[in-house]
Amino acid sequence: MALPPVMIYGDDVSHIVTEEGVAYLYKANSLDERRAAIAAVAGATPTGLRHDPEVTERLRRDGVVAFPEDLGVDVRRADRTLLAAKSIGDLEAWSGGLYDSPARFRNF
Known part of the structure; x- marks a missing residue:
């Protein structure tokens, strides 16, 4: 895999x-x-x-x-600006090293 x-x-x-x-x-x-x-x-x-x-x-x-x-x-107004994380990099940083994104997600 x-x-x-x-x-x-x-x-x-x-x-x-x-x-x-x-x-x-x-x-x-x-x-x-x-x-x-x-x-x-x-x-x-x-x-x-x-x-x-x-x-x-x-x-x-x-x-x-x-x-x-x-x-x-309001789903009619929902977009990425409502998300706390603005990038995969944010998720990685906030995880304190616990999350290492797959290479295909690393576009930050």
């Missing part, structure tokens, strides 16, 4: 952030709820397409998932 795979024990994942929203997995009360939260923010993927809109709405009310509008982000 060009890059080694990263494996993380599932119970250690507290948040998943996608362009669709945020799943606060640490707030889930069960494995099924964790799965539903992941599906809610998985977008147009096989997992995301299986989400149940009623369950997603309940998770949203309970604060287990949040979408851009819940976070005060």
